Amino acid sequence: SQTIHQWPATLVQPVGSPLSLECTVEGTSNPNLYWYRQAAGRGLQLLFYSVGIGQISSEVPQNLSASRPQDRQFILSSKKLLLSDSGFYLCAWSLTASGTGELFFGEGSRLTVL
Amino acid sequence: GENVEQHPSTLSVQEGDSAVIKCTYSDSASNYFPWYKQELGKGPQLIIDIRSNVGEKKDQRIAVTLNKTAKHFSLHITETQPEDSAVYFCAASKRNTPLVFGKGTRLSVIA
Numbered sequence: 690s691q692t693i694h695q696w697p698a699t700l701v702q703p704v705g706s707p708l709s710l711e712c713t714v715e716g717t718s719n720p721n722l723y724w725y726r727q728a729a730g731r732g733l734q735l736l737f738y739s740v741g742i743g744q745i746s747s748e749v750p751q752n753l754s755a756s757r758p759q760d761r762q763f764i765l766s767s768k769k770l771l772l773s774d775s776g777f778y779l780c781a782w783s784l785t786a787s788g789t790g791e792l793f794f795g796e797g798s799r800l801t802v803l
Numbered sequence: 804g805e806n807v808e809q810h811p812s813t814l815s816v817q818e819g820d821s822a823v824i825k826c827t828y829s830d831s832a833s834n835y836f837p838w839y840k841q842e843l844g845k846g847p848q849l850i851i852d853i854r855s856n857v858g859e860k861k862d863q864r865i866a867v868t869l870n871k872t873a874k875h876f877s878l879h880i881t882e883t884q885p886e887d888s889a890v891y892f893c894a895a896s897k898r899n900t901p902l903v904f905g906k907g908t909r910l911s912v913i914a
Binding site: 723725731732733734735738748779781789790791792794795796797 | 837849854894901
């Protein structure tokens with residue numbers, strides 16, 4: 690069966706510090722991978738998605754970046770965190786490239802920037 | 804691009820009553836409409852979905868209806884139970900585009 694792992698689960702970082710959140714998927718190959726951010730009252734905001742290794746689409750301009758160094762690994766990074774980067778970050782995967790298929794979410798990473 | 808509006812943002816119902824959450828979308832080309840349930844501190848999970856060739860779909864106590872002409876779809880939960888308390892998200896997408904989510908509805912079922 691397929692599983693998705695996301696870490697760390699919680700993170701408290703000072704403003705200006707770097708960030709690295711990691712997500713891996715097991716039990717499937719060539720998944721579509723996504724990073725969403727959930728801020729209070731703003732729902733699920735798509736940040737990045739990837740349909741293959743090295744292929745990253747950015748949905749929202751910001752100081753975050755994403756990379757996909759391996760087929761089932763997706764990393765969210767920042768060189769210098771802002772207060773506004775605080776939130777609940779969710780990694781997800783799907784099988785269909787068409788977008789019309791189920792998304793499977795990880796357990797999330799709660800980031801607090803102080 | 805697609806824009807999904809979801810109402811209400813919060814909903815409280817007595818146990819056993821029904822709950823209805825409504826969403827509208829802007830892109831007439833969207834053809835996939837899932838609903839996700841998010842429990843506290845966890846990632847969302849798919850509970851039901853509907854595609855544009857179907858007007859209604861039911862799975863036990865939950866049902867979803869779709870009106871493509873009006874570009875809106877709704878989630879209906881009957882005989883609500885305390886374990887139905889969660890945040891519910893609607894979403895919409897079309898071929899080759901990621902899901903766009905609504906802002907969520909926090910449902911509280913009062914025992």
